Amino acid sequence: MNAFxxxxxxxxSVIFLTGCSARPHALLDETAACHKYHAxxxxxxxxxxxxxxxADCMKSKEK
Numbered sequence: 158m159n160a161f162x163x164x165x166x167x168x169x170s171v172i173f174l175t176g177c178s179a180r181p182h183a184l185l186d187e188t189a190a191c192h193k194y195h196a197x198x199x200x201x202x203x204x205x206x207x208x209x210x211x212a213d214c215m216k217s218k219e220k
Contacts, residue, residue, distance in 0.1 A: 188217035 187195070191214040198207070 188214065190214045190217040 190210070194210040194214040197210060
């Protein structure tokens with residue numbers, strides 16, 4: 158395999174793997190409450206605040 162073929166194969170692999178790893182539909186389907194909850198999951202918040210945000214997320218999905 159010469160250098161050109163190797164570079165083309167590498168480029169194809171990168172494009173293919175990037176396309177397979179993207180999940181744009183998951184971001185579009187997310188409600189504002191769920192987006193807030195997922196963004197704040199690792200924040201140092203009291204447990205009741207996290208539970209309240211999780212409940213708000215679940216309620217927003219039911220609508």
